[in-house]
Amino acid sequence: MQKYSILWADDEIDLLKPYILFLGQKGYDVTPVNSGADALEQLENNTFDLVFLDEMMPGLTGLETLAQLKQQWPNLPVVMITKSEEEHIMEGAIGSKIADYLIKPLNPNQILLSVRKILDSRRLVEEKTNLSYQQEFRQLSMQYQDRIGHEEWADIYKKLIYWELEIDATPNKSMEEVMNMQKSEANANFCKFIEESYEDWINEPKADKPILSHMLLRKKVFPHLQQGNPLFFILIDNLRFDQWKVIERTLTDYFSVEEESHYYSILPTTTSFARNSIFSGLLPAEIERQYPRLWVHDIEGDQKNEEEGLNVHEEEFLQMQLQKSRLGNIKMSYHKILNINQGKNLVENFNNIATNDLIAVVYNFVDMLSHARTDSAMIKELAPDESGYRSLTNSWFQHSPLLDFLKKIAEKGGRVVITTDHGMIRVQKPVRIIGDRSVNTNLRYKQGKNLNFDEDHVLVCRRPEAFGLPKYNVSSAYVFTLEDYFFAYPNNYNYYVNYYKDTFQHGGVSLEEVIVPVVQLKAK
Structure with missing residues (x-):
């Protein structure tokens, strides 16, 4: 185990020798000092992994020492120790980004727990994560080798994503290779399942089938429409389930997740087929037959431009599907966002937009990012693997007008359905x-x-x-x-x-x- 160094500043440091010896027995090096000034001098000359800081010291108080310490060593974790439980002292310390807060009289196990939580948590989490995944590995493998249905496959995929994100968060990612092998094996079995099932889903009315692209609005959006109570339907193009789980962490500050569900994209899993199917409520063959002027033949041309060129009638498709579903009285608006200025305009016009019952927004950034990563060496460097790609997607979302738009919805107490048209591999x-x-x-x-x-x-x-x-x-x-x-x-x-x-x-x-x-x- 790594040997950690702790600096402990307290004007009654001699009384704390039993605790210092206790930490030494547990493998930690502790340097004791009597004042805030001595603590800052030690930090100038030595490297420490953690600081214990008494709040009530003559000369520089604990909070004053903390303020100077954080200016020079902002990432060094500090545990504040005090006899007082006064709220303003706690708030001042927490506002200065302390790692923990202990109140005297101290307990040796309380101190050890705080140290381990701060210094060893990553190692302990990795060990626990790896052990838990190993326990579930065999169970998952046995599950997807049986004959299972579409709901079980969705459950397996969500579990794989859960473990992929958990392993990705560990320092050494020591189970990553095993995880990737299991995902690959699961994919091979899933493809066999699609080969056996897909034609029945399309042709057999009574087949046990998942929600498919052309059923999405009818099943997951239209039932929530109410006149005078706006519903925002936001489709982020090309958003995988793991990317959703990453951006969800930000959204939970503003929204409660009422239902996290899934659906199956139709084949081919492309914008031109799957998204047209979503907005029309029809399979591509039905669109071509019923609305030949609105269906563009998917041939030739540049892939990046041809796909978006095939999705120019989504607003018409949506209006027609509302009419067919006897929702013609629903007031709707449709917005396609292809660049940052369009995104900013959407935010600026929020109050006008929010007067509609259904506000449909298509955001195209993630699809453009995948194409940019193919063509740009720099984007490949920024997102060399799945983890980097998730991180890049999350970074975009954190600074995007889409997040600003969602915050506006939250301020107004609004309702949102977020989805996508397909994923990617x-x-x-x-x-x-x-x-x-x-x-x-x-x-x-x-x-x-x-x-x-x-x-x-x-x-x-x-x-x-x-x-x-x-x-x-x-x-x-x-x-x-x-x-x-x-x-x-x-x-x-x-x-x-x-x-x-x-x-x-x-x-x-x-x-x-x-x-x-x-x-x-x-x-x-």
Whole structure:
């Protein structure tokens, strides 16, 4: 165990020798001093891990010493010790960011608990986290190897995310490799489950199915609509469940989570298909058949621009779905945020917007971040892995107009539903494919005619109508990569693979892309 050094300042330090000896027996080095001035001198010349500071000392008081100490060593943890329980003294110490507060007479175990909580907590938490995960590892593995349904799969995925975030918070992340292997194994089994189940979900009215994209508003939003009581529906594009759990920590200061649920994105897990399906309440084949002028053929072009270009009719789709659901009397507004200025305008116009019964907001930042990470070496450096990507998403959220908008909602006592259209996965392994110029550019799914590909690690849909997808000619087919695979063309194969390996993509089948959050919040 690491040897920690403690500085203890008290004008009656001789009376504290039994406690100092006790800490020494527990493996801590304690340096005793008689005053605040001596404590500051010791800190100038030596390195300490923790300071015990008596509040009532002649000369420099404990609070005065604390103020000087924090100016020079702001990250050094301090435990304030006092005989007084006066509220203003406690508030002054806590306001100066002390690590703990002890009241005399002291108890040896009380002191030890405080020291361990501050100095050893990270190690103790890591040991406990690793032990608890090891205990659940086998149980999870056995669970996903059985024949289970969509609810059980969602539960497994949420547990995996819980442990991934817990392990990520430990100093050494010593169980990270085991966690990644288990996630990979779970994904392989989940993909088999989707291959076996998806066609029934689309075609069998009585099939046991999850909420899918085209059911989302009807099931999770419309039941909460009330005239004169605004409901904010916020769709953050490309937001995975783990990213939601990270930004949730900030939102709980302003909102209570009334319901944290999930739904399954339709295939392909892309903006152009899944989000159009959400707002229209229809499967893509139904959109194309019923509203051919509003459905844009997903072929050719640049992937970053083509997807958003295919989502220009969401407001019309939403209005039509409200009418079909006999909610035509609901007053609604729709807002798409593609840059920071649009986000700021949304905040500035809050009072006007909030007069509607339904306020639908689409925020596109996370999807743009995933594309930027593919194209920018600097963004890759900032987000080299899952943990870094979550951190970057959280950093954006903390400083975004979206958080300002949500704070405004909380101030007004508003209600919010937050969701997304699909997730994404960090791709690692290529699958060769050959197609003509009409084939779309997405790396996780392809649609077209005369596609030639390796049939391992893909889900093939030769009858698009069976998946609720448009069919553009007689030999149209859709092919989806599974787990963490991505499509690569044989031409310039090695360059292509090296460029796209380890980037975040969506469109295929994985836990991360398919099972996504839908959360109901109420202002505190």
